[in-house]
Amino acid sequence: MNLDAPHADTAKQTNSVSHWPGVVLVGGECAAVQFGTWPSTDGRDGRATVGENCHRRRVNEFSRYKRQPMIDKIRNTLHQYAHLNRDVFTISEDADLYAYGLTSHATVNLMLGLEDAFQVEFPERMLRRRTFETIANIHESIVELTAGQPTAAS
Amino acid sequence: MPITVMSRSFGALEKAQRIGLEIAAPAADSVDREARFPSESFDALRAERMLGIFIPTEFGGGGCSIADVSAICTALGQHCSATAMIFAMHQIQVACIVRHARESEFFASYLAELADTQSLIASATSEIGVGGDTRSSVCAIERDSGSFSIKKQAPVISYGEYADAILATARRTPDSPPSDQVLVLLKRDEFTLARTSGWDTLGFRGTCSPGFMLSARATEDHILADSFADISSQTMLPVSHIVWTSLWLGIATAAVGRARAYIRAEARKSPGKTPAASVRLAEVVSKLQGMRALVNDSVRDYEVTGGEADAASGMNFAIRMNNLKLSCSTAVVDIVSQSMLICGMSGYRIDSKFSLGRLLRDAYGAALMINNDRIYGANAAMLLVSKDD
Incomplete structure (x- = not known):
């Protein structure tokens, strides 16, 4: 465990308890539902199911509200650290950042910037070239890391 | 052994x-x-x-x-x-x-x-103007109706004049940034080399590695499909570090072999009396064993982790493969130097069967080919984000 990380406690917490009522998360995945219902945007109360389905739903609910602010924040972080040869605010979310000049050295700074901006810590399995290849990939990783963290994009 | x-x-x-x-x-x-x-x-x-x-x-x-x-x-x-x-x-x-x-x-x-x-393939990955960073290119491939041309100022191309083909890096297009590279194969009849420097060095003299202006024209199918970023992290870097450290292990083994032979000859001269330097031999043999263990462990690591594209492009693997090169490049100098101390003047002499001069000169090259400071710098950057191993 990284004891230096100022947000280590937050990260630990999101891995055990989600902000949804009654949903207990183990290792970041939804393992069991103890009680209660899911709040939903379409007015229906959908009873939560276990496992992957629950996780997917949680991510969907989350991203419906948070997507655009997160993308903007990612673009801001890219602007600060990635040193691309294109305007980061106009490139598509699927553009290959490496083709726009993202170097491995800049990737390290970008990771540090994103970790600070979103108060997350990229686990070793995400420290791959693919994770930082596009804005969409970065967004997907951060959604996974911040799922259950209501203030992540604020 | x-x-x-x-x-x-x-x-x-x-x-x-x-x-x-x-x-x-x-x-x-x-x-x-x-x-x-x-x-x-x-x-x-x-x-x-x-x-x-x-x-x-x-x-x-x-x-x-x-x-x-x-x-x-x-x-x-x-x-x-x-x-x-x-x-x-x-x-x-x-x-x-x-x-x-x-x-x-x-x-x-x-x-x-x-x-x-049984063709011999050379490599042109370094370039004048990138400061030794193989993940950066100045030159670019210029496509033209199914073919491409490339002009590269290479500070070294080992055995370039004796190679049947060269694998060279270049930017993907003339508009690409320095880090967006491809790897291209150039066969003997597709490239010309104009020598720009000599190769009169302390060691590895027989690799014949002067600088060249490389000019080539080939068809587009000579471009490897994967980006050089992937080729470099998944294959070129780990395989380079494994084969280099393996041959440095050979140099270290040869040096220790001479030290052993020297001590044995000394012991035979006066039976019953252990030669003074035999303790140093015991020490250097232990260092050699450590070096060999690291090489063999890294081979196994590459066989397990290196086969998975995703894990092989991860930071932990890169750090471990860099550490292999860092440790062995210093170990080989240490082991050959200590063998020299054991052999004494017989090791220092050029005209002795215990001579260690060539091995020592070669060993000093290990820390310089992809300079250790550059590799330490890369590891230091990765350790800012990499988690436990």
């Missing part, structure tokens, strides 16, 4: 040991003194079809594993560093093509041709 316990080389290791002992070793001093290509070694390696050992059998190659290639580099490195280094660098190029281009029709037939003709 067993060199490896993992060989499945079907005689390839034994052939390499024989070539090393009978052909490379007797020529090693003249190769070094005259800074000439070890042609007798390569005639023998070609005759035994050793240049194709890393090519899968489906293409007519020897189907050897990285463990086999590592053991062979160690075996050759014990006798002639230049022969071992050229052999090792060739196998790095083969590994890149096998792993990253075998799906293409052109490269599949090229691999078969390579196995058949």
Whole structure:
């Protein structure tokens, strides 16, 4: 465990308890539902199911509200650290950042910037070239890391 | 002393040991003194079809594993560093093509041709103007109706004048940033080399590595499909570090061999009295064992982790493979120096059978080829984000 990380406690917490009522998360995945219902945007109360389905739903609910602010924040972080040869605010979310000049050295700074901006810590399995290849990939990783963290994009 | 316990080389290791002992070793001093290509070694390696050992059998190659290639580099490195280094660098190029281009029709037939003709492939990854960073290119490939051309100012191309083909890096297009690179194969009749510098160095003199202006024109199918970023992290870097450290292990093994022989000769002169330097021998043998263990462990690491594209491009693996190079490049100098202390003036002399001068000069090259400070810098940056191993 990284004891230096100022947000280590937050990260630990999101891995055990989600902000949804009654949903207990183990290792970041939804393992069991103890009680209660899911709040939903379409007015229906959908009873939560276990496992992957629950996780997917949680991510969907989350991203419906948070997507655009997160993308903007990612673009801001890219602007600060990635040193691309294109305007980061106009490139598509699927553009290959490496083709726009993202170097491995800049990737390290970008990771540090994103970790600070979103108060997350990229686990070793995400420290791959693919994770930082596009804005969409970065967004997907951060959604996974911040799922259950209501203030992540604020 | 067993060199490896993992060989499945079907005689390839034994052939390499024989070539090393009978052909490379007797020529090693003249190769070094005259800074000439070890042609007798390569005639023998070609005759035994050793240049194709890393090519899968489906293409007519020897189907050897990285463990086999590592053991062979160690075996050759014990006798002639230049022969071992050229052999090792060739196998790095083969590994890149096998792993990253075998799906293409052109490269599949090229691999078969390579196995058949026992061609030697050189590498042009460094370039004047990028400060030693192989993940940056100045030159770019310029496409023109199915073909491309490239002009590259290479500060070194090892055995360039003796190679049948060169793998070179370049930016993907003239508009691409320095880090967006591709790897291209250039065959002998597709490139010209204009020498821009000499190669009169302290060690590895027989690798014949002067600078060249490389100009080439080839068809687009010569471009490897995978980006060089992937080729570099998944194959070129780990395989380079494994084969280089394997041959440095050969140099260290040869030095310790001379120290052992010296101590034995001393002990025979006055039986019953342990030579003073025998304690130093015990110490250096332990260091050699540590170096060998690290090389073999990294070979296993590459066999397990390196096979998965995702894990192989991860930071932990890169840090470990960098540490292999960092540790062994300093260990080889330490081991050869200590062997020199054991052999004393006999090791210092050029005209003695215990002479260690050539081995020491070669050993000093290890920390410089991809400078250790650059690698420490890369690891330091990765450790800012990399988590526990």
